[in-house]
Amino acid sequence: MNLELRHLRVVCAIAETGSVTKAASALGLAQPALTAQLQRIERALGGVLFERDRRGARPTALGELVLSRARVLLPAMQGLQDEAARLAGADPTPARYRFGGVNSPILGRLVHRLAAAHPQAQITTYASWSADELSQLVGGGRLDYALLGVCGDALPPMAHGLTWREVATEPVQVLLPEGHPLAERVEVGLVDLRHEQWAVAPGDGCFGDCFATACARDGFTPRKVYEADVRGCIDLVETGAAVALCLATFRPVPGLLTRRLAGTPLRWRLMLGWHPASAGADFAAEVLDAAVSAYTDSLAAHPDYLSWLLRHPEFGVRRPTPAEPLPGGAGSGVRTA
Incomplete structure (x- = not known):
């Protein structure tokens, strides 16, 4: 054979x-x-x-x-x-989109947009808590795109030759139960949470160096951290056992509230990555546009945050100009926290 x-x-x-x-x-x-x-x-x-x-x-x-x-x-x-197919003049539309994501807030809307635009394309998703694994899978040709976040000014995984572009930057907020003593405030100082216990999902970059550093600047070390999946983190906050960090576009949950952290000490940057030599690179501009639109769609459910963005243009969607250097190596963009 x-x-x-x-x-x-x-x-x-x-x-x-x-x-x-x-x-x-x-x-x-x-x-x-x-x-x-x-x-x-x-x-x-x-x-x-x-x-x-x-x-x-x-x-x-x-x-x-x-x-x-x-x-x-x-x-x-x-x-x-x-x-x-392109040289032969065939329809230049992708046959497939293979996405890998870690705690991605826009994956559902992105898939919906691409499925509507290319109903014949096969769209698959893969979940991993490891940004390095996702980057390796894209670099090895087993995925076409990675959607992940990085904290502050950190770089996305650079070991596998991927091109990275920023979709959006968000201020990190705190998730509280409605009955929490700080729930009446519009903004909460990180130092005011020094006695709290925290819930975190695996792959959440803000519980690495960025979060610890921000707490240290305010003169304290975070207390106990519970690691759980996203549903488990919500349960821990609902019962009052912990508070959690979340994105400004976190989907509202009855009984829970999001509050801005005073001074926005933590930023989360949503990144889209692909390998420049892959077939997915030919459609990366379209996918990036769809990802930006998916993020913009998510703002409709958060009018207070949308109003805040008008006063803070350094957050939200930001496209680099052609002359602007792209951090993170050749072909890179900005990131997330």
Whole structure:
């Protein structure tokens, strides 16, 4: 049997899902058919590609070698097909958008916009708490775009050659229960929260150096930090067990209030990243425009914040001018907190 690109896609699907059964479902095949196909691939390559047990499928040394080649060949072939289609005068619309996100506030609106503009395109999403993992997946051609935030003036992950552009900058606010003693204030000083316990979701950059540094400037060290998913963080705030940092565009939740931090000591910058040599780079300008529009759409539910933005133009959507240097290396933009 001669090895074909479709066989490499099978190997990649098994590795990405960690299971032959899950890979079969993702590929729209019956599990026995995919198992038989894997066996034929292994015979053609002369060895076992995956160790399989009740915990799933893990690549062998030979499997890792095949995967390393496949992750180069498959994106390259997709890029060749896209380039050929453009040169042949075919419809220059993307066949797919593959997004990875970490706590992204605009992913839903962005997907909705792109699906409406390109109903034939396949749109997939992947969630990870790790910005480095998302950057690696985009750099390796397994995702087309990464949506993530960075804190203050920090750089997004730079190890995988991605181009980064800023979608928007937001002031970080505090999420309180309605009955909190500080709930009546329009703005809350960070130092006024020195006795609070905090809830944080994994991947939330503001609980790294930026948050600790801001607290130190106000002369205190944050008390206990609970790590939970977003729903768990909301539960902790609802019960009064903790307060949490949130974005100004945080979707309203009954019983909870958002309050600005006096002096805006923390900024969150929403970034869109892609690899400049990938097929996704050809549509990055459109995706960036859609992301900016998705963010702008989210402001409608926050009239008080929208009014505040008019007085603070350094926040919200900001596009660099053509002559303005882009921080973060060649092709980079600004970030988020």
